[in-house]
Amino acid sequence: MTRRRQIYEGKAKILFEGPEPGTIIQFFKDDATAFNAQKRGTIEGKGVLNNRISEYLMTRLGAIGIPTHFIRRLNMREQLVRQVEIIPIEVVVRNIAAGQICERLGIEEGTQLPRSIVEFYYKNDELNDPLIAEEHITAFGWAAPPELDEIISLTIRINDYLCGLFMGVGIQLVDFKLEFGRVWDNEMLRILLADEISPDNCRLWDAKTGEKMDKDRFRRDLGGLSEAYQEVANRFGLMQEIEEVPDNVVDLKAAKSKDKKSDTTKPDGTKPDNTKDES
Ligand SMILES: Nc1ncnc2c1ncn2[C@@H]1O[C@H](COP(=O)(O)OP(=O)(O)OP(=O)(O)O)[C@@H](O)[C@H]1O
Numbered sequence: 001m002t003r004r005r006q007i008y009e010g011k012a013k014i015l016f017e018g019p020e021p022g023t024i025i026q027f028f029k030d031d032a033t034a035f036n037a038q039k040r041g042t043i044e045g046k047g048v049l050n051n052r053i054s055e056y057l058m059t060r061l062g063a064i065g066i067p068t069h070f071i072r073r074l075n076m077r078e079q080l081v082r083q084v085e086i087i088p089i090e091v092v093v094r095n096i097a098a099g100q101i102c103e104r105l106g107i108e109e110g111t112q113l114p115r116s117i118v119e120f121y122y123k124n125d126e127l128n129d130p131l132i133a134e135e136h137i138t139a140f141g142w143a144a145p146p147e148l149d150e151i152i153s154l155t156i157r158i159n160d161y162l163c164g165l166f167m168g169v170g171i172q173l174v175d176f177k178l179e180f181g182r183v184w185d186n187e188m189l190r191i192l193l194a195d196e197i198s199p200d201n202c203r204l205w206d207a208k209t210g211e212k213m214d215k216d217r218f219r220r221d222l223g224g225l226s227e228a229y230q231e232v233a234n235r236f237g238l239m240q241e242i243e244e245v246p247d248n249v250v251d252l253k254a255a256k257s258k259d260k261k262s263d264t265t266k267p268d269g270t271k272p273d274n275t276k277d278e279s
């Protein structure tokens, strides 16, 4: 077996060199962090679930003409994607008030926003991913004005589509974070949706009960983390194939018993060293 070269290890994923130039492999870990990595833990089976959920959402978005980095899923924890030059901006869309905006503007959690709000954060862990304005993005050259226009218009389409997709399975899409990147295609610079879309970077509330089905369960010690992520996969009809896989990449039954802090072994047999933070 050939050893793959590791490019980067983040808080939730490890990136490896892909089989062809311009491709990379995303390996989804069970590690979870919050509050700029001041809080760390493991959600058993999260990597498997996020890999599958992100594949599903990226594929659905691709089908409506959103250009994404996704190529194909390789196995339970890995997917092949196009390597992009990540634009160092986190694009957050808010439909209902939750999280930071509540403290910042004194809005009660759960308040329906007058319209969907797009925010930008500078992707920089040392600075704690600060909130920025469009002006900062273009003034500092993080994205050119036409790129930013493209990012905003893609983001609005993604939000409209995902709101409907989630509502169709009884889930409110409260807010979520996107990352975009650049690729050269036939001498043309294009913007692609990158990273992942999963309950790690979305707030998802059950439409009937208001129950949280996302990483807020970890942030707030609500328990039932694996179950919540599984329920999201289940609503989209993705659980059956995950449970059918005979290997023990994830033992969902064991995960059901308890969300506990446990150790994670990387694909090369070593233990991950998480020194960076949040998302
Ligand atoms: N298609 C892609 N090409 C290159 N890099 C990518 C691609 N998709 C995602 N990434 C980057 O890979 C990393 C994913 O790992 P992870 O989500 O664990 O990172 P993270 O801990 O959130 O770190 P960061 O602060 O860098 O986002 C991120 O830095 C993300 O920007």
Ligand SMILES: [Mg+2]
Residues within 6 Å of the ligand: 010, 011, 012, 279
């Ligand atoms: Mg991340």
